[in-house]
Each structure stands twice: as C-alpha cells, then as structure tokens.
Amino acid sequence: MKVIAPRIALIVLVLTLLVTVLGCSGQTEPEVLRVATTTSLYDTGLWDYLEDIFEDRYDADLQIQAKGTGIALELGMNGDVDVVTVHDPLKEAAFVAGGYALNATVDGNSTARVTWAYNYFIIVGPASDPAGVGSLTGSLAPEEAFQKIQQEGALDPDTVRFVSRGDESGTHGKEKAIWASAGYNYTEDIVGNGTADGWYIEAGTGMGATLVMADELMAYTLTDKGTFLAYQGDLDLVPLVETGDIMLNVYTAMICTNGVNPGMAQNLVTFLRAPEIQALIAGYGVPEYGEPLFYPWDPEICGLP
Amino acid sequence: MTEIWDGLTKAVQLLISLDPAVMEVAGRSLTISATACLLASLICIPLGSLIHFHHFRGKRVLINIIQTLFSVPTVLVGLFLLVLLSRSGPLGELRLLFTPTAMVIGQMILITPLLLGLTISALSGVSKEIADTATSLGASGSQAIRLVLKEARYAVLAAVMLGFARAISEVGCALMVGGNIRGATRVITTVISLEAGKGNLELAIALGMILLLLALIINIVLNRLQQR
Numbered sequence: 449m450k451v452i453a454p455r456i457a458l459i460v461l462v463l464t465l466l467v468t469v470l471g472c473s474g475q476t477e478p479e480v481l482r483v484a485t486t487t488s489l490y491d492t493g494l495w496d497y498l499e500d501i502f503e504d505r506y507d508a509d510l511q512i513q514a515k516g517t518g519i520a521l522e523l524g525m526n527g528d529v530d531v532v533t534v535h536d537p538l539k540e541a542a543f544v545a546g547g548y549a550l551n552a553t554v555d556g557n558s559t560a561r562v563t564w565a566y567n568y569f570i571i572v573g574p575a576s577d578p579a580g581v582g583s584l585t586g587s588l589a590p591e592e593a594f595q596k597i598q599q600e601g602a603l604d605p606d607t608v609r610f611v612s613r614g615d616e617s618g619t620h621g622k623e624k625a626i627w628a629s630a631g632y633n634y635t636e637d638i639v640g641n642g643t644a645d646g647w648y649i650e651a652g653t654g655m656g657a658t659l660v661m662a663d664e665l666m667a668y669t670l671t672d673k674g675t676f677l678a679y680q681g682d683l684d685l686v687p688l689v690e691t692g693d694i695m696l697n698v699y700t701a702m703i704c705t706n707g708v709n710p711g712m713a714q715n716l717v718t719f720l721r722a723p724e725i726q727a728l729i730a731g732y733g734v735p736e737y738g739e740p741l742f743y744p745w746d747p748e749i750c751g752l753p
Numbered sequence: 754m755t756e757i758w759d760g761l762t763k764a765v766q767l768l769i770s771l772d773p774a775v776m777e778v779a780g781r782s783l784t785i786s787a788t789a790c791l792l793a794s795l796i797c798i799p800l801g802s803l804i805h806f807h808h809f810r811g812k813r814v815l816i817n818i819i820q821t822l823f824s825v826p827t828v829l830v831g832l833f834l835l836v837l838l839s840r841s842g843p844l845g846e847l848r849l850l851f852t853p854t855a856m857v858i859g860q861m862i863l864i865t866p867l868l869l870g871l872t873i874s875a876l877s878g879v880s881k882e883i884a885d886t887a888t889s890l891g892a893s894g895s896q897a898i899r900l901v902l903k904e905a906r907y908a909v910l911a912a913v914m915l916g917f918a919r920a921i922s923e924v925g926c927a928l929m930v931g932g933n934i935r936g937a938t939r940v941i942t943t944v945i946s947l948e949a950g951k952g953n954l955e956l957a958i959a960l961g962m963i964l965l966l967l968a969l970i971i972n973i974v975l976n977r978l979q980q981r
Contacts, residue, residue, distance in 0.1 A: 515950065516950045516951065518950060518951040518952040518953075519949065519950050519951065519952045521952060522954070614935065614947075615947060615951060616950075616951040639935075643935060643936050649934055649935075649937075650934060650935035650936075651932055651933060651934060652935065652939065652943070652947040653947075657928075657932075661851060664839060664840050664850055664851065665851065666840075
C-alpha cells in the first residue's frame with residue numbers, strides 16, 4: 449500500500465495534464481485576431497473594456513499583448529500579430545514606408561495609418577515641485593519645464609530628478625522630441641551628462657512601473673494622461689504641466705502586411721472608428737476618474753482620413 | 754530565425770570589443786548574484802547542518818516547507834520586497850528600493866530555500882554508517898559531524914552553484930526591486946528584457962549568450978576548486 453499510493457497519485461497527475469492539453473485543442477474556436485498594443489492603451493483597461501464587445505460582434509477571439517511600441521512594431525513586421533495599435537508618428541511612418549502595413553478602409557477612404565483616438569502627454573512630479581515647473585503655461589511650457597528640470601537637476605540631483613521610460617516606447621519617443629525641441633542633444637546632454645550627474649534616471653520599463661518609480665523617488669516624469677489617471681489613486685505625484693503643442697498623443701491602428709487574418713483586422717479598424725465605439729472610448733473612465741482618459745477621433749487634431 | 758545567428762555574431766563582437774556598457778552590466782550581474790549567493794551560503798550551510806543533525810518535532814514538515822519554497826516565483830519575492838521597501842512601506846526609511854542592495858536581498862530570499870534544502874539533502878546523502886563507524890572508533894560527536902560535512906562537500910558545492918545559477922538568471926525580482934536603472938541597477942537579465950522590448954532581438958540574444966558564457970567560466974572555476 450505504501451508503494452501504490454504515490455504511483456496512483458502520479459497516474460492521476462499525468463491523466464489530469466493529458467486531459468487539460470487535449471481539452472484545449474479539441475474545441476472549435478472563433479477566429480483568432482492577434483493585436484500588439486502600446487502599454488498605455490492596456491494599462492488603462494481600455495482594451496479589456498473593448499475586447500468583449502468586439503468578440504461578441506464579430507465572433508472573434510481577440511488576443512491582445514501589451515508591449516512597448518518598439519517590440520509591438522517588430523511583432524507586426526514579422527507577422528506575429530495582425531494589428532498593431534501604437535502612438536509614435538516617426539516609427540509608424542517607417543513601418544508604413546517599409547511596406548509592413550496594409551491599406552485599411554475607413555469611412556470610405558483608404559489609408560495604412562488609421563488614427564482612432566487621442567489624448568495629451570503631461571509632466572507629473574512631486575507636489576513640492578522642487579524645480580518650479582507647475583507655474584509654466586502656454587504653448588512652450590513642456591520645453592521650458594524640461595530646461596528647468598535639467599538646470600535644477602544638474603545643480604541638485606538629490607532633490608530634482610527625472611525618470612525616463614528609456615525603452616524606445618512611444619512615450620520615450622515623445623520625451624526625446626521634447627528634449628530636442630528644448631535645445632538639447634538628447635544622447636550627450638541628457639543621457640550622457642544627466643546620468644553622470646545623477647538627476648536623469650533611465651528606467652527602461654513600462655509606463656505603470658515608471659510612474660511607480662517616479663513616485664518612490666519623488667521625481668518628475670512624462671506620462672500619457674490616461675495611464676496617469678488610471679494610476680493616480682496609488683501615487684503622490686501630481687500633474688504639473690498640461691499644456692503645450694508638442695504634448696498631443698495620437699493613437700493609431702495599422703493592419704500588418706505579414707499578418708494571418710487581414711479580414712478580421714479590417715473589422716477591428718472599422719470597429720475602432722465606428723460612431724458607437726467612439727462614444728464608448730470618449731466615455732471610458734469618466735465615472736471613475738471624473739474626466740475622460742481618451743478623446744474620440746477628431747479629423748482636425750488627428751488628421752485625415 | 755536569422756536573429757539567433759545574428760545574435761551569436763553580435764555576442765562575439767561585443768566580447769571582442771569589450772563593449773563598456775555590456776561589461777558594466779555583466780560585472781554588475783556577477784557582483785550582485787555572487788554577493789547574494791555568498792551571503793545566503795554563509796547562512797544556509799550552517800543552518801541546514803543544524804536542521805539535519807538535530808531531531809525535533811516538525812522536522813519533516815519544515816523540510817517539506819523548505820522544498821516547496823524552491824518553486825517560489827521570482828516576481829512574488831520582488832512584490833514582497835517592493836511592498837516592504839516602498840516609501841510607504843514599513844522599511845521605506847532605509848531608502849533601499851531601486852538599489853543593488855535591494856537586488857542582493859531579493860536574490861538571497863529567492864535562493865535561501867534552495868540552499869537550505871539541498872544542504873540538508875547533501876548531508877542526508879552521506880551514508881549513516883560513516884558517522885556510526887567513526888563514533889564506534891572513538892570519534893566525538895563534533896568529529897563525526899565534521900566527517901559527514903567533509904563527505905558531503907561536493908553535493909553542498911553543487912547546491913551553491915545551483916543557487917548562484919538561479920540568482921544570476923532571474924529577472925522578475927531584479928526588475929521589480931532594482932528597476933532596471935541605467936548605471937545603477939541594470940543587470941544582464943533586465944537588459945535582455947529591455948532590449949527585447951525595444952525590438953532589438955539580436956542584442957537581446959547576444960546578451961543572453963554572454964550570460965551563459967559568464968556561467969560557463971564560473972562553473973569551470975568551481976569545478977577546478979572541487980577537484981583539488
């Protein structure tokens with residue numbers, strides 16, 4: 449009896465595993481559509497919210513991976529996903545120019561890069577605001593804030609610090625654009641000298657984790673407004689700079705040339721721009737956060753078509 | 754598939770050119786994991802011996818718990834430490850979060866069960882007759898214990914090597930309590946995860962190869978030590 453008991457246990461274990469594996473492959477499944485999305489759309493819960501609606505409407509199995517823009521586009525190039533939803537205009541242009549995006553049809557127009565929502569980047573930091581950026585307003589406020597952070601940080605890196613995503617994401621791309629617009633050479637002045645001085649902290653991680661780190665270190669960071677609102681409850685950080693032309697953040701969807709399901713991918717693009725879904729996007733998060741996390745597509749802001 | 758080949762080529766290039774960024778990160782990986790492994794060994798080998806040579810109520814249960822903790826997920830250790838070391842946590846005053854020290858602590862916690870459990874197994878693996886014979890030939894209790902420890906040294910060293918392997922290869926805890934900060938807490942595994950996230954697959958694979966090379970060198974050194 450002593451010998452038999454463990455053997456029976458082993459047989460039961462093996463059988464259970466076998467049944468689980470067979471069970472997974474034996475069902476007839478809805479059409480799979482794979483999407484790689486930027487983390488900000490996922491961390492805010494927007495995709496979770498839209499997923500069920502899309503799956504019901506098209507009898508699809510939407511499989512969403514939250515990735516940085518860099519790897520999302522790489523997955524798209526390799527055909528590992530059918531659709532990418534990202535927010536980095538420069539990288540998107542390169543993706544389209546490389547022939548990795550199929551033309552999609554929206555509102556009767558044909559385009560490879562489908563814009564479908566937008567919001568704004570904001571600079572957040574500790575309420576004490578040691579660099580004094582909170583009073584800045586106007587169209588150049590982000591650049592002026594970055595200059596103040598750089599100057600004060602170089603003088604007193606223990607008090608004034610900036611946490612960067614540092615992961616080639618869309619947000620990191622925007623941060624680089626602001627440093628450049630503020631008159632800095634990003635690689636030398638910021639990454640090189642800033643890291644050496646100790647005020648510039650390259651986190652190399654996602655938006656949520658970067659916000660947590662900035663909060664812990666009482667540092668400034670650049671974030672999309674949606675992710676910040678979704679995380680705000682757990683953070684001491686406050687929004688300090690919310691204006692500025694450069695802060696616009698447009699989300700796009702692209703159908704991947706090398707994907708396996710372009711038909712269902714077109715359905716997703718149509719879905720994202722459908723008026724009733726646009727209304728859901730506009731209202732998403734309003735009950736919880738008191739303001740929208742994303743604004744619906746607007747041709748004057750996001751561009752046509 | 755070309756990425757793997759390109760990754761290999763890239764690894765060779767980085768090694769030949771002694772790429773400063775790669776060397777810095779590799780050095781940090783080695784320092785943090787070796788420190789964690791050394792400190793954990795200093796605690797676990799004596800403690801494991803203590804558990805093995807003493808008979809007490811609940812010993813089997815304790816060993817079962819230790820063995821179960823072999824499987825503790827690295828992110829769980831990271832999460833636990835994050836909550837503990839956070840500015841708003843009980844040990845927040847120490848300001849240890851996002852420092853190499855926090856990573857050492859994390860890796861120590863991670864490999865402690867492994868080192869304890871395998872030390873106990875190593876000692877149990879020594880034939881009981883050896884201690885009995887020694888005692889019957891007039892050896893004192895402590896002499897017999899020393900003899901058993903000596904007999905078990907290869908298996909204990911294997912446990913230490915496994916502990917080091919788990920420490921240097923883990924990413925979940927390093928990412929959570931280290932934060933992957935350039936020039937401070939960035940180690941090979943967190944860079945791999947970062948570069949893969951950027952879509953730099955060759956570089957990520959190259960760094961993986963370098964980690965394995967590092968492990969190979971350490972294994973050769975330890976095996977030499979063992980053969981003495």
